[in-house]
Amino acid sequence: MNTWLSHRDSVTEENKKFLFRLTRLNHKEVVANADEVHDEVFARIDCLACANCCKSIPPIVNQTDSRRIANFLKITEAQFQRKYLQTDEDGDTVINQSPCPFLITDNKCRIYEVRPKACREYPHTNNHEFVKNIRLHMQNTHYCPGVFHIIEKMKLIYK
Numbered sequence: 001m002n003t004w005l006s007h008r009d010s011v012t013e014e015n016k017k018f019l020f021r022l023t024r025l026n027h028k029e030v031v032a033n034a035d036e037v038h039d040e041v042f043a044r045i046d047c048l049a050c051a052n053c054c055k056s057i058p059p060i061v062n063q064t065d066s067r068r069i070a071n072f073l074k075i076t077e078a079q080f081q082r083k084y085l086q087t088d089e090d091g092d093t094v095i096n097q098s099p100c101p102f103l104i105t106d107n108k109c110r111i112y113e114v115r116p117k118a119c120r121e122y123p124h125t126n127n128h129e130f131v132k133n134i135r136l137h138m139q140n141t142h143y144c145p146g147v148f149h150i151i152e153k154m155k156l157i158y159k
């Protein structure tokens with residue numbers, strides 16, 4: 001899995017072209033293959049040894065997340081929003097710090113039970129959502145070794 005760090009930049013252009021090509025193929029087949037490859041890749045990855053997503057990408061926090069996390073922290077929703085949230089350049093409400101303030105020792109999440117939907121679904125490569133999130137995968141190859149390896153394996157299927 002270490003090939004990720006040494007190769008992620010050199011295949012950026014190739015990946016862009018490849019992912020664009022996938023959008024023109026049969027989406028049902030592509031997402032079925034991606035679901036399978038996602039499971040294969042993540043069976044070999046220890047996210048607790050990585051946590052790059054929590055260290056680098058402030059997650060989107062929706063209203064349900066905000067309510068649940070505030071309850072969990074035993075503070076009001078307004079206090080939670082003031083202390084932990086901001087609006088980013090795309091207009092999304094996100095955690096206001098990076099690394100995430102809820103990342104604790106051993107790369108664990110202090111609010112794991114109520115973590116935002118965006119964290120639960122990251123890196124958005126399975127659950128039949130691979131094609132829908134194709135633009136995200138391009139960025140995520142730089143942060144997530146899982147996404148990098150999923151795309152490398154998909155390239156072998158669609159060579």
Ligand code: SF4
Nearest residue numbers: 047050051052053144
């Ligand atoms: S960046 Fe990817 S591999 Fe690393 S912890 Fe997050 S989901 Fe797991």
Ligand code: SF4
Nearest residue numbers: 054100102103109119
């Ligand atoms: S809320 Fe938890 S899972 Fe989400 S980025 Fe922060 S530490 Fe990671």
